[in-house]
Each structure stands twice: as structure tokens, then as C-alpha cells.
Amino acid sequence: xxxGMRREGPLADASGPAGRHAVVVGGGLAGLTAALELADAGVxxxxxxxxxxxxxxxxxxxxxDLTVDxxxxxxxxxxxxxxxxxxRIGGAALAPLQDRLEVPVLDxxxxxxxxxxxxxxxxxxxxxxxxxxxxxxxxLTLAERARVGRAALALKGLDLADxxxxxxxxxxxxxxxxxxxxxxxxxxxxxxxxTLNAVASDASLALAAMVFKTGLLSDPGxxxxxxxxxxxxxxxxxxARRALxxxxxxxxxxxxxxxxxxxxxxxxxxxxxxETLLADAVVLAVPQREAHDLLPxxxxxxxxxxxxxxxxxxxxVHVVYDRTVLSRPFFAALGTPVQWxxxxxxxxxxxxxxxxxxxxxxxxxxxxxxxxxxxxRYLPELRRLLPRARDAEVRDFFVTRERTATFAPAxxxxxxxxxxxxxxxxxxxxxAWTATGWPATMESAVRSGVKAADAALSTLGRxxxxxxxxxxxAAA
Numbered sequence: 001x002x003x004g005m006r007r008e009g010p011l012a013d014a015s016g017p018a019g020r021h022a023v024v025v026g027g028g029l030a031g032l033t034a035a036l037e038l039a040d041a042g043v044x045x046x047x048x049x050x051x052x053x054x055x056x057x058x059x060x061x062x063x064x065d066l067t068v069d070x071x072x073x074x075x076x077x078x079x080x081x082x083x084x085x086x087x088r089i090g091g092a093a094l095a096p097l098q099d100r101l102e103v104p105v106l107d108x109x110x111x112x113x114x115x116x117x118x119x120x121x122x123x124x125x126x127x128x129x130x131x132x133x134x135x136x137x138x139x140l141t142l143a144e145r146a147r148v149g150r151a152a153l154a155l156k157g158l159d160l161a162d163x164x165x166x167x168x169x170x171x172x173x174x175x176x177x178x179x180x181x182x183x184x185x186x187x188x189x190x191x192x193x194x195t196l197n198a199v200a201s202d203a204s205l206a207l208a209a210m211v212f213k214t215g216l217l218s219d220p221g222x223x224x225x226x227x228x229x230x231x232x233x234x235x236x237x238x239x240a241r242r243a244l245x246x247x248x249x250x251x252x253x254x255x256x257x258x259x260x261x262x263x264x265x266x267x268x269x270x271x272x273x274x275e276t277l278l279a280d281a282v283v284l285a286v287p288q289r290e291a292h293d294l295l296p297x298x299x300x301x302x303x304x305x306x307x308x309x310x311x312x313x314x315x316x317v318h319v320v321y322d323r324t325v326l327s328r329p330f331f332a333a334l335g336t337p338v339q340w341x342x343x344x345x346x347x348x349x350x351x352x353x354x355x356x357x358x359x360x361x362x363x364x365x366x367x368x369x370x371x372x373x374x375x376x377r378y379l380p381e382l383r384r385l386l387p388r389a390r391d392a393e394v395r396d397f398f399v400t401r402e403r404t405a406t407f408a409p410a411x412x413x414x415x416x417x418x419x420x421x422x423x424x425x426x427x428x429x430x431x432a433w434t435a436t437g438w439p440a441t442m443e444s445a446v447r448s449g450v451k452a453a454d455a456a457l458s459t460l461g462r463x464x465x466x467x468x469x470x471x472x473x474a475a476a
Contacts, residue, residue, distance in 0.1 A: 019044055020460050023270045023279040025257045025294070028056020029442055030430035031285030032240050033085055033449025034456075038281075039247035041453075041462045046277060047249055048270070050256035055236030057402055058442060066348045067231040070400050071316045072340065072359040074194075078214050078222035079443035081450060089243040091235040097226035104328055105190065107139050108384055109335030114138070115385075119187075121220055127152060129220040139186040139334060148187060151177040156217045158209045160437070166414035170208035171201030186334055191215075194332075194340060196439045197312045197361045197406045207409045207439045227330075230347055260284065260294045260427070268426055281456040285430040285449065287404065299424040305416045309433055310408035313401065315363035317378050318344075320396035322353045325382075325389040336381045353395060356382070363401075371399050406440030407433040420451040426459060428452040 020043050024035045027049030035047045053059060058073050075082050077097055086092040102120040117138045121129040127149075134145050154177055158165060170192070174184055184200055195211045196203045215223040228235055244251050259271040260282055270277040284291045292306040300306075330342040340359045348355050358378060360366060366374070375397050383390045407413065417435040420428050430452035431445065438444035457464050 020280045020462065021046070021278070022281040022283065022456060022460075023048065023268070023277055024283045024285055025260070025270070026056070026283075026285035026431075027051070027054040027251070027253065028285060028431075029058060029082075029085065029236065029445035030056075030432065030449040030452070031283065032236070032244070033081075033446045034283045034285055034428075034430050034453045035244060035249050035251075036088060036247055037450060037453035037465070038283075038456060039244075039249045040465045041457050043281075043457070043460060043462060045247075045249045046279075047244060047251045048255040048257055048272065049251070049253045052253050053233065053237045054240050054251070054253065055233060056445070057405060058232050058236050060231035060233030060237070063396075063398065066320070066350060066355065066396075067233070068318065068348060068400070069228075069232045069344065069357070071314055071402055071405065072227070072342050072344075072357050073232060073442060074225050074227045075442055076215055076222060076226070077224040078218065079226075079441070081446040082441075082443045083226075085446045086235070089235065089239040091239045094230045094235060094239075095226055095228040098224045100221070101224045103225070104331040105139060105186075105334060106331055106385055107186075107334040108338075108381070110138075112387070119190075121223070124220065126217055126220055127156070130216065137187075140183055144180055144183045147178040147180075148183055151179055152212070152217065155209055155212055158205075158213070160206065160210055160213065162206075163414070165206035165209060166204050167411055168205040169201055169411045170203040170205045171199070173205050173208075174200055190332055190334070193361045194359075195441065196409045197314060198409050199362055203409050204411045204413055206414055210437060211439060227342070228347065257294065261296050262424065262426075266426070279426075281426045281428065281460055283428045283430050283449075283452045283456060285452070287431065288407065288433045291429060291431070295422070296424060296427075299422040299427055300418060301423065306418070309413060309416050310410060311404035312361075312406050312408045313363045313367040313403045314405035315360040315366050315374075315402075316400045317358040317360065317374060318355070318396070318398050318400065319358070319379070319382065319394060320350065320353060320355045321389065322393040322395055323388070324354045325386045325392050326354065326356060333385055336385065337377060338381045338385060341382075341385075358382070367401055367403055371397070374399055409439050420448065420455045426456075428455050 022038045022043050022045050024031045024047045035045045039045045060067050060069050086095055105117045106115045120133050122132055188200055192200055255272050257272055261269050263269050268279045268282045270279055284294055288306040288309050292303055295303050326343055332340050342357045344357045345355045418429055419435045430448040432440040434448045436444045436447040
């Protein structure tokens with residue numbers, strides 16, 4: 001056992017009293033969900049995480065007096081599985097939803113005083129709930145707005161179960177349905193880049209249609225936005241750890257799994273430095289490349305498909321000002337490199353001034369750019385967008401980089417994403433990259449954990465909690 005592993009006793013003792021034992025490898029949202037569901041069904045669970053904290057890529061760290069999220073994460077009202085997860089760990093009140101969708105959109109190319117547009121919904125049935133917003137959206141011409149409406153109706157008619165959608169790119173579909181380059185920039189990519197981490201031309205039509213049909217064209221409130229008003233570590237580490245402890249899950253961090261192998265008697269050996277755990281079921285809730293390296297021979301028909309699931313980076317620029325420069329909780333931007341800006345002042349613990357987080361998806365061309373260059377690029381843009389920033393002092397400027405933040409939602413990715421079950425009895429896969437039907441979001445991660453837990457419980461002969469059945473129905 002490595003000295004850095006957090007433990008309350010030898011891992012060899014983790015099996016506890018007689019009964020079924022499951023090991024979950026990975027402490028991100030997928031692994032947390034699988035561990036909680038298995039424990040709630042009466043299975044003894046050991047959760048192993050190689051890093052020093054839980055939460056995966058939705059986490060926090062300290063920088064001086066600030067508590068900083070590694071990146072800005074949001075969810076929507078239609079994210080039923082993640083909302084269940086928040087309830088399960090007792091964190092729903094700390095990540096509230098908007099009462100009603102409203103997204104301020106600033107166009108830096110327009111004259112000051114005429115830059116602001118809003119995407120918001122009314123209390124009307126679909127699709128009328130967005131009608132007034134679209135009709136008055138100033139960043140599109142009247143003709144473009146009309147064509148957007150027709151494209152939205154065509155999108156609503158697509159069958160998400162049609163495998164042909166996965167082979168097409170969203171950009172070509174939009175062009176074929178009369179969408180101008182401006183409409184793609186000011187509306188379709190405004191939403192799609194943030195949810196898919198890809199521009200329309202690089203995104204699978206299947207995933208893009210899923211996002212827009214579910215978020216904007218299913219229920220009037222489906223796209224209402226929620227986000228954590230506390231550091232993500234408060235939710236996905238502290239509260240999640242407390243829920244795991246209450247459920248009887250043994251949680252070990254700094255515990256990197258080196259191999260997973262069948263023992264020949266229907267059980268599994270899970271190897272960490274200095275210890276071997278014996279398990280009746282194993283859930284691999286790790287990124288696709290790590291899962292590939294841990295899979296035993298024969299577990300998947302074509303394991304190298306996992307290596308063909310690409311990844312996409314996200315860059316986050318963090319700026320601390322000596323005064324308030326933004327009066328809204330967030331906004332999106334056009335005509336500028338800036339994409340989405342969030343006020344993280346209260347969540348970070350900052351007592352004086354204002355802390356803004358600039359979330360930059362599709363960051364392939366920026367992810368390795370030096371901080372000094374990014375500072376020269378983004379501070380002038382923020383001054384252009386926010387007049388009060390022009391006289392403000394920048395007290396801190398730093399950058400966080402997630403080079404493999406999400407899987408790349410490219411056309412054809414759907415046939416590469418495996419389901420929860422493998423061909424090896426007792427071995428299951430979880431992660432936002434598995435076949436959930438969703439892009440790489442917190443919702444997809446939680447859904448994958450539900451699927452893996454359900455498959456494991458079926459094999460273990462354990463009844464599923466009624467709550468799990470409800471989640472599955474909501475996640476269908």
C-alpha cells in the first residue's frame with residue numbers, strides 16, 4: 001500500500017461481513033452514482049479513486065484565499081439524473097435552477113447600448129414558449145429568425161433512434177435547412193458549443209438533435225439553467241463523501257488501480273499497489289483510455305474502439321477585479337473570442353472585488369497558449385464587453401486547462417460508445433463517454449452510473465431500489 005493512500009484500515013479488510021462485494025474504480029460522478037446505488041441495494045461497496053479527492057473533472061481547488069472550480073459546470077432542468085444525484089447527496093439547494101430560462105447575449109460587434117439580446121422562455125407550451133424571444137432576438141435578421149423557427153420544427157421531427165443521424169454532421173444539416181453562418185454563430189453554436197464542446201460542423205447530428213430536442217423542444221422549462229452557488233468540491237467531494245459514508249461505502253482516495261482480472265472462480269481481483277481486493281462485481285468508471293488499459297482480454301469485442309473516441313479540451317480563464325464589473329450572474333458573448341462569463345465571487349469566498357470565470361469550449365487552438373498571451377487576448381475583450389472593467393484593477397489572472405475535458409461528439413462516435421455491460425460477467429463500464437445518448441455532461445455521467453449499477457444488481461441477483469427504477473424511467 002502506498003503511503004499516500006487515504007485509508008481507515010487495510011484494504012484487504014474492505015470485504016467486511018459475508019455478502020456480495022462490488023468495487024467501483026473511479027470517483028467522478030459516474031463512479032459516485034454507481035457506488036451509491038449499489039450500496040443502497042445492500043451491496044458492500046469499495047470506491048477507489050486515484051486522485052486525492054472525489055468529483056472527477058467537476059472539482060475545486062484552493063488558490064490563496066479563493067476556492068476555485070476547475071471549470072464552470074451547469075445543468076438544465078431536463079437533467080433528471082443529475083438532479084436526483086444532487087438530491088441524493090443533499091446538495092440540491094446549493095445548486096438551484098433559474099425560475100425561468102434567461103440567457104443574456106452580448107454582441108461585441110454592435111454599438112454600445114445596443115449589444116444586449118436575451119434568450120428566454122415564456123409560460124407557454126412548446127414551441128410557443130420561445131416564440132416571443134426568437135421574434136425579438138436582435139442578433140438575427142427577421143428572415144433569419146423565421147428560418148430558425150422552421151429549422152427548429154424540422155429538428156423536432158427527427159427520430160433520435162435513427163442510427164443514420166450519428167453519421168451526419170449538424171452543420172451540414174443546418175445549412176440544408178436554410179441556416180445562415182450568422183444564425184449558426186448567434187444561436188445554434190451559442191448553445192451547441194457549451195453543451196457539445198464542438199461547433200456544429202464537427203458535431204454528430206444525433207447528439208446535437210438530442211440536445212436541442214430535449215433542452216428546448218420537449219418541455220417549456222427543460223432548458224432552465226442551474227449551477228452551483230458553492231464550490232463544486234462542496235457538492236461532489238464533501239457532500240458526496242458524506243453520502244457514501246452514510247451508505248456504508250468504503251472510500252479510498254490516492255488509490256490507483258493497476259489491474260483488474262478474473263480470478264477463475266467467478267470473482268474479480270482488483271490490484272492496487274501492495275493490495276489485491278476480491279470483488280463479485282467491478283464497475284470501471286474511468287476515462288475511456290484508462291478503461292481500455294484495465295479491460296481484461298475478451299471483455300469487449302473491439303476494445304480499440306475506445307481509443308477511437310476522441311477527446312476535446314476546455315479552457316477556463318479566471319480574472320479577479322478590485323471592484324464589481326458585472327451585475328448579472330452570467331452572460332454569453334458574440335463577436336469576440338469570449339464565449340460564456342460567470343460571476344464566481346460568492347462561491348469562491350472572495351470578500352472584496354469580483355471574480356469572473358470565462359469558460360471557453362472548443363479550445364483546441366488555445367489549450368497550450370501561455371498565460372501571458374491569454375492575458376493579452378482576454379483582458380481587452382472583457383474591457384470591450386464590460387465598460388466597468390475599463391477602470392478596474394486586475395488583482396489576479398490565471399488559467400485552468402482540461403485537455404481531455406469531454407469526449408469529442410464527432411459524427412460516428414455513437415457506434416464507438418459501449419454500453420454498461422461487457423462480455424466478462426461481473427465487469428461493467430460507466431462514464432459520460434459510454435452509450436447514454438447524451439453528450440459529455442454531468443447528466444451523462446450520472447446516467448452511466450445508474451446503468452452500470454442496474455446491470456450489476458441484475459447479475460448479483462439483488463433487487464433494485466425503487467428509487468433506481470424511478471431514475472431509469474426519468475432517464476429514458
